Amino acid sequence: MMKKKDQRSANMGDETENQVRVTDRRRVYLDDEGDERVNAEVETPNLKPSYVEELEARTKAAERQVQEVQARFDQLRQQLQHETDETRMRLNRSADERAEASRAKFIASLLPAMDDLDRAADAAAKDAPREAILQGVRTIANSFQNALTAAGVEPIASVGEPFDPELHEAVDTEETDPEMDGIVVSEYSRGFRIGDRLLRPARVKVGRGRQSTDYTETKTREVSR
Secondary structure, eight states: OOOHHHHHHHHHHHHHSSSOOOOOOOOOEEEOOEEEEOOOOOOOOSSSSSSHHHHHHHHHHOOOOOOOOHHHHHEEEEEHHHHHHHHHHHHHHHHHHHHHHHHHHHHHHHHHHHHHHHHHHHHHHOOOHHHHHHHHHHHHHHHHHHHHHHHEEEOOTTTTTTOOTTTTEEEEEOOOOGGTTTTTEEEEOOOOEETTEEOOOHHHHHEEEEOHHHHHHHHHHHHHH
């Protein structure tokens, strides 16, 4: 019996020596409440070469820089768009103000002509002399002409000028001497322009040169043949 017991003890000792020892290296710490907790994080060994880590760091830095540049670009683009919109609105307001001022100035220049019209109407109603009424009409015409000139409106020269379809509208013709062929001989209504822009063409009568006697006889013989 004693021999069996000694043999069993010897076997247990051998098994104890053959076991692998494991050391628990987990960190044990106490939380605020005093309870014991185990840090189960296991540190993974870094198997990357140093140059790979350096390249990754540079790549991340470059990506951050690109993001910063993109954000700055978006900010500047929005700022530029905002400034452009404000400039456009300011220019539109300025143009509207100038147009309104020009229109008001032109209308104000026509008011004296309206006053002259009122005076002419009163004179006609009171049986004023014909010469006084005629003088009043001339004054009104001069007032209108001065207002148009101040606005930059110019009359188009017609009578005695060669017919120009860009400036004249031929409403009639008149037989004239051959040297007056294609020349404006009279004007029904004046044309006006402002700068290079035509406001309306002049309505005119254009000369049509009469044919000579020899030319007429020649044409007559050709027809009779």
